Amino acid sequence: xxxxxxxxxxxxxxxxxxxxxxxxxxxxxxxxxxxxxxxxxxxxxxxxxxxxxxxxxxxxxxxxxxxxxxxxxxxxxxxxxxxxxxxxxxxxxxxxxxxxxxxxxxxxxxxxxxxxxxxxxxxxxxxxxxxxxxxxxxxxxxxxxxxxxxxxxxxxxxxxxxxxxxxxxxxxxxxxxxxxxxxxxxxxxxxxxxxxxxxxxxxxxxxxxxxxxxxxxxxxxxxxxxxxxxxxxxxxxxxxxxxxxxxxxxxxxxxxxxxxxxxxxxxxxxxxxxxxxxxxxxxxxxxxxxxxxxxxxxxxxxxxxxxxxxxxxxxxxxxxxxxxxxxxxxxxxxxxxxxxxxxxxxxxxxxxxxxxxxxxxxxxxxxxxxxxx
Amino acid sequence: xxxxxxxxxxxxxxxxxxxxxxxxxxxxxxxxxxxxxxxxxxxxxxxxxxxxxxxxxxxxxxxxxxxxxxxxxxxxxxxxxxxxxxxxxxxxxxxxxxxxxxxxxxxxxxxxxxxxxxxxxxxxxxxxxxxxxxxxxxxxxxxxxxxxxxxxxxxxxxxxxxxxxxxxxxxxxxxxxxxxxxxxxxxxxxxxxxxxxxxxxxxxxxxxxxxxxxxxxxxxxxxxxxxxxxxxxxxxxxxxxxxxxxxxxxxxxxxxxxxxxxxxxxxxxxxxxxxxxxxxxxxx
Numbered sequence: 001x002x003x004x005x006x007x008x009x010x011x012x013x014x015x016x017x018x019x020x021x022x023x024x025x026x027x028x029x030x031x032x033x034x035x036x037x038x039x040x041x042x043x044x045x046x047x048x049x050x051x052x053x054x055x056x057x058x059x060x061x062x063x064x065x066x067x068x069x070x071x072x073x074x075x076x077x078x079x080x081x082x083x084x085x086x087x088x089x090x091x092x093x094x095x096x097x098x099x100x101x102x103x104x105x106x107x108x109x110x111x112x113x114x115x116x117x118x119x120x121x122x123x124x125x126x127x128x129x130x131x132x133x134x135x136x137x138x139x140x141x142x143x144x145x146x147x148x149x150x151x152x153x154x155x156x157x158x159x160x161x162x163x164x165x166x167x168x169x170x171x172x173x174x175x176x177x178x179x180x181x182x183x184x185x186x187x188x189x190x191x192x193x194x195x196x197x198x199x200x201x202x203x204x205x206x207x208x209x210x211x212x213x214x215x216x217x218x219x220x221x222x223x224x225x226x227x228x229x230x231x232x233x234x235x236x237x238x239x240x241x242x243x244x245x246x247x248x249x250x251x252x253x254x255x256x257x258x259x260x261x262x263x264x265x266x267x268x269x270x271x272x273x274x275x276x277x278x279x280x281x282x283x284x285x286x287x288x289x290x291x292x293x294x295x296x297x298x299x300x301x302x303x304x305x306x307x308x309x310x311x312x313x314x315x316x317x318x319x320x321x322x323x324x325x326x327x328x329x330x331x332x333x334x335x336x337x338x339x340x341x342x343x344x345x346x347x348x349x350x351x352x353x354x355x356x357x358x359x360x361x362x363x364x365x366x367x368x369x370x371x372x373x
Numbered sequence: 374x375x376x377x378x379x380x381x382x383x384x385x386x387x388x389x390x391x392x393x394x395x396x397x398x399x400x401x402x403x404x405x406x407x408x409x410x411x412x413x414x415x416x417x418x419x420x421x422x423x424x425x426x427x428x429x430x431x432x433x434x435x436x437x438x439x440x441x442x443x444x445x446x447x448x449x450x451x452x453x454x455x456x457x458x459x460x461x462x463x464x465x466x467x468x469x470x471x472x473x474x475x476x477x478x479x480x481x482x483x484x485x486x487x488x489x490x491x492x493x494x495x496x497x498x499x500x501x502x503x504x505x506x507x508x509x510x511x512x513x514x515x516x517x518x519x520x521x522x523x524x525x526x527x528x529x530x531x532x533x534x535x536x537x538x539x540x541x542x543x544x545x546x547x548x549x550x551x552x553x554x555x556x557x558x559x560x561x562x563x564x565x566x567x568x569x570x571x572x573x574x575x576x577x578x579x580x581x582x583x584x585x586x587x588x589x590x591x592x593x594x595x596x597x598x599x600x601x602x603x604x605x606x607x608x609x610x611x612x613x614x615x616x617x618x619x620x621x622x623x624x625x626x627x628x629x630x631x632x633x634x635x636x637x638x639x640x641x642x643x644x645x646x647x648x649x650x651x652x653x654x655x656x657x
Contacts, residue, residue, distance in 0.1 A: 067561060068560075068561075069557050069560075069561075088560065088566075089557065089560040089561045090560045090561070090562075090563045090564055090565055094561075095561055095562065096557075096558070096561045098554045098557070098558055099554075100552050100554050102552055102554035102555050102557065102558035103558075104555060104558070104559070104573055105555075105577070106576045106577060115559070115562045115564075115572075116562035116563050119562060119563040119564050119568060120563055163562070164561075164562075167562070167563070
């Protein structure tokens with residue numbers, strides 16, 4: 001008896017610690033096309049998780065498999081401890097905000113939000129209170145009698161969110177929910193989504209192709225490309241230490257310089273310049289590699305230990321910063337200089353310049369395969 | 374006189390005629406519209422008027438005198454009642470059956486990809502494209518080959534068959550306009566497939582299904598060629614009219630025709646009233 005009890009508690013504690021969603025070697029094939037290729041993934045309870053990638057990278061398919069709208073060709077999906085791989089959507093404790101919102105046009109806003117609760121047998125006053133509470137949370141009180149067609153895009157978006165959240169699901173899935181909104185509304189909704197996620201404490205899984213949106217909202221981001229996860233990490237990890245050329249160029253801009261590993265924490269560029277990198281970044285790599293530096297980490301003066309000589313080829317003033325393109329022995333390098341002083345800075349096209357940056361802001365990725373061909 | 378006429382200010386006359394031309398141009402479209410409507414409605418008006426006629430002789434072609442007898446006794450002609458009842462029965466049953474089957478086919482064609490989908494699309498279109506005489510005679514051949522007795526059942530089968538195509542086309546048009554994520558959203562919100570169908574899919578396509586049903590009913594009541602070939606000795610209303618016309622045209626035919634027309638009008642006005650009531654007043 002005692003043994004059994006212990007194992008029971010043991011399971012419960014483990015249940016709290018395990019990830020909310022776990023994908024184990026999930027593959028999805030549509031005829032000959034592999035949309036999702038052997039993806040394993042664990043999403044922490046209560047986190048705001050983003051699946052980020054270009055269109056066709058498999059992020060939406062991954063989300064749809066978690067929601068139950070697609071069956072994986074191989075692998076298993078867990079919600080908490082439960083294997084939900086074969087379960088239809090209506091048997092999963094997961095709700096979705098669709099890209100098109102998919103509000104029921106024949107039902108009022110109130111009935112749209114109440115839909116899930118009614119299917120679960122809730123009636124009367126508790127239902128009414130819960131729906132109104134939720135409409136307040138998304139800042140749409142008193143609109144319950146309207147039809148979806150009478151609301152603006154932003155309002156419909158909030159209704160879609162309320163309709164999903166009202167069920168207090170274990171996980172909320174968001175399929176590019178802000179894609180149809182204009183820029184200003186999108187920025188506003190990003191902050192609001194983040195606030196609501198903080199308030200309700202539900203795990204959010206958010207699919208987007210907008211790296212800025214993912215960085216603004218998510219605690220953890222999985223960058224996907226061609227059906228695989230390229231890198232998983234917090235926004236600053238992904239930005240400061242991208243592990244592949246794809247991640248480096250998909251999240252913000254990067255200068256990638258070809259070279260070869262030349263000992264502990266040193267890479268020799270094609271023109272012979274030696275660049276110092278964090279020893280961990282090289283991570284035992286030998287042979288051809290590429291060195292990456294973010295344009296805003298480069299100074300247009302000597303002073304840091306990594307240096308390159310070059311000539312300014314182009315200069316464009318864009319208000320908050322000035323963008324320079326400098327020609328060096330290993331190719332052109334983009335530099336963003338913050339305009340902290342009054343007026344544009346002094347360098348002009350044709351000026352000789354020394355570029356320098358710290359080894360700490362240098363990252364290393366595998367050699368650039370596709371460009372070499 | 375001629376002098377006086379010449380003394381009229383010429384520019385003014387020009388002005389007048391120009392204005393007349395402008396007015397004519399302005400109202401030309403209205404005029405044509407009225408003429409077209411008259412062209413369309415005149416035969417109906419004649420039918421309605423002659424339902425109140427007390428004809429001289431057996432043919433209701435010339436105006437005798439006004440009477441309400443025909444309306445007091447609409448089935449006062451041998452076999453007429455039976456023909457009307459048969460027509461209504463066939464129309465009701467065939468439109469219900471065709472609407473159910475056609476709606477399901479339309480759902481399958483729009484929502485699912487299955488082997489033979491292209492072929493189904495083509496076959497559904499065929500009955501609408503092929504001449505009725507071809508369809509009627511091939512059905513007759515089929516029934517005769519299998520020695521199925523002609524009558525109620527064969528008329529019903531034939532009507533269901535040609536009605537399905539129209540139902541599929543009407544419902545499919547309605548389905549195509551809807552976001553297929555709506556059904557996923559319902560399932561996502563814990564609705565079983567059955568609940569998804571009657572809470573979301575069916576309410577959304579209901580106007581299309583209703584329209585398809587009414588269209589099927591009308592086509593069935595109206596059909597002559599196919600019915601004639603497969604009816605055996607049974608008589609629907611169109612067959613009765615055609616048969617009667619050889620020996621007599623009783624004014625009761627006009628009465629029934631007027632009734633059908635009136636029923637259609639009432640339905641149409643009900644629809645307009647319904648739409649008007651449903652239109653969002655809050656948005657204005």
